[in-house]
Amino acid sequence: MKLAAQTTFRVGILLFALLYAANMPTLAQAPAQLAPMHVHHVHLNSVNPKAAAEYYPKPFAASATKTTFSGYEAVKTGNVYLLFTKVDTPPQTELTGPQTAVWHFGWNTPDSRKYNERFRAMGLEIAQMWDAADGKLVDLSSDALPGFPTQEQILELRAKGTMPSRQGGFGYLRGPDGALIENAQSGQVERFNHIHMYHEHPLCAMQWYATHLGATIPPAAGGAPPTASAGDCKRPYSPPTWPSFFKFPGFVRDPSGNVFFDDISISIRPWPGGGLVSTRGQLVDHWALSVANLDATVARLSSEGVRFLEQIHPWGNARAAMIEGPDRVAIEIVEVR
Template sequence: TPEEGRQHVRELHARRVHFVKFWVDDREATVPKLKPEVYRAIIDEAHKNGMETLAHLSRTSALADAKDLLKSGVDGFVHTVRDRDVDDEYIVLVKAHPKVWTGPNVPSPGETEEEIDRLAETLPSSTITNMRRELDARKAAGNRPNPLFELHCRNLKKIHDAGMIIGLGTDATGDGFGPHQQIAYYVRCGFTAAEAIQAATFVNARILGLTRMGAVAAGKEADFIVLDANPLENIANTHKINKVYLRGEEVDRNALRAKFLAGTGTVAQSRSKITPMHVHHVHLNSVNPKAAAEYYPKAFSASAVTTTFNGYEAIKTGNVYLLFTKVDRPPQTELNGPQTSVWHFGWNTPDSRKYNERFRAMGLTIAQMWDAADGKLVDMSSDTLPGLPTQEQILELRAKGVTPTRQGGFGYLRGPDDALIENAQAGQVERFNHIHMYHEHPLCAIEWYVMHLGATVPPNPGGAPKPAGDCKQPYAPPTWPSFAKFPGFVRDPSGAVFFDDISISIRPWPGGGLVSTRGHIVDHWALSVSDLTSTVARLKSEGIKFLEDIHPWGNMRAAMIEGPDRVAIELVEVQ
């Protein structure tokens, strides 16, 4: 009610809040939209208390709402009109309210190859992979203009020309790359380079009342960057950073980068003492090992061949084996028992959708995923809205008219004994490339694999070990596609470690409680070592739990350790 709105404002004022933000958005009819009489009361009460108000604009009725909000005395907008082109009436209202500002948050038209390369060191590898897939899909579609970006550009140019105060926001999570992107978008939309840079600096400080920031001048904070090239000549030169100063002190960027990439240095020092290990095999339990082995060359004929190894029915794929142990009853999987730390294993394929079509034609079972909490089952991630979105983002993307790319992506097979097998597009050749794990705290698990097994990490934060005590990161919201229709799938924090070119990819299992892999569909996976005796001695000195000490394994020797979240990892001596 209007009175409740006023009471909320008074409570905020008592807490010395200056800006009052409210949403004028029904989130695609999922929540009641704030009524005009309520936001007018909020605006009035805020102004009486010397506060400013800013309104979040919707995607479906922004123009009409923005007109009424201007008439009602709002001080600023988060987002700009984004449901249609602004009209002459709106421009007249903008000119009549010259103190009203906006932070447009221009949507990305899609990252370029150059941008993705810049981000490769500082974003999770899964995010970079998705960006590259989306870039490839846009190229395949002829690089058609992004309608939502074009609409934002037109409206941004019109209100800029009308004199509206325009700051810069990213609608992101505080990353350093977002402002560079927004500045570049402003220039694409018709700003001069100087105007775009001022929006991100001087104008933002002015909007927020930060009188000691926003410019290099006497009496202000000496926060600035030094560039190697002039951004007024090419706005992309904002990326060419030579030095960074905070409060007049130069930031040691090399030291920060080294800490970011390698943690405290303890991990790197420990890893340097470890004899290299290599992924040797994935060991599965099966009621019919011979039939199970015969399945894989059907699905992945270019890289998988049947063989035997050390007395087991086997598949050889690249330098890795799949081994099958005979069991009397179907092994437990996540379909009929508790979850273990091994989620699935899989192949990279050059055209995952064609592979999926072939799988269906062969009568192989597809493990389908839900495309949304209110959606349907699909075969491939590219049948869902792009970007691995949350349900809220799905609603936003639908409102923008975004559709699935249906290019590339990942999907899954249900193989023999209900093994879950991934088919993920990457590269130009078919190859077995990963074992995908669940760990309660992925970044802690990454540290463990590096510290004790000598795994390598890709140059990004998803795969880089963090300083001690910092690996238990909060979980991100669930996203789709997901095998669970609700609540979706928690994908982050995530990461990967590598043994040669085989990824041990890791997703979170919030809350823990994963059971031992022994006796389940994937009983364990194995690494080869050149000297088992010294490796076992080192691991015992490091306090690693042993499930099986050194013992004969066919004509070889092996031992078994337990890793994070009760994963069984065999160590096989290969000299």
């Protein structure tokens, strides 16, 4: 009798455990550890590669040096290169053709306003922004009302007498071949720090970069876990705000985010409605990551269904392949042993 009672109790415990486990939420498995990738270069098309390469050390003398690399005119900045391919006709930019997924690239600077003043003294072209739908062109984001307000909020801020801070902020140069180059105040050292993308669904793109390329998604505000999960990555767009390159209707800033390869950010803003064209043949033709084992990386990406634009081929003294990422961005994978 006692043995039967013990058996019944144990069976009950087992059934309870099974039922409990069946109703527990399933925990997502951590992705397999991917071989590290590093931002290697940004590849631009240029009607005059030599002149283009000579430009960048002028605004960013502390971190950019003209050089050559793998047969290309080049700029070295930190561990990243800008490479230039000769083309016969000016490459299309967002001013002259359809938009691609690459918006711009840029540097962190210790004092964006002083840099901007120096750019003007050097005669470099500033790409200005509108500070409101009914406003004026300004050089820096801190010349506009604070907080990236909507037009309605701008009217409210004006009524309260709020003024621009004119401290820090970001601005842009219009460089060779129409390249858009950001000067963004952050830290105490001038350095190349980001490639800024447009994606129709930024959080989905972040997840793609993390899943296939091993990019790091930083914690959300307040240290919360990253929010770019595959199940709910399509979020509604926020209202347009200013400053903006578009006087009207302004600039849609959210949802947004970024991922990192080492200390280089792939920053992302939304492009509502999609329709971005391939980067190939445009001003920024592609950007590139380096890996230690190209064969293994190509095999893995192929097994994951990633689209290849170019299979493994010689690239200078090395080898490379080309894939297509979200919204038709071309990403080269270069082998660096």
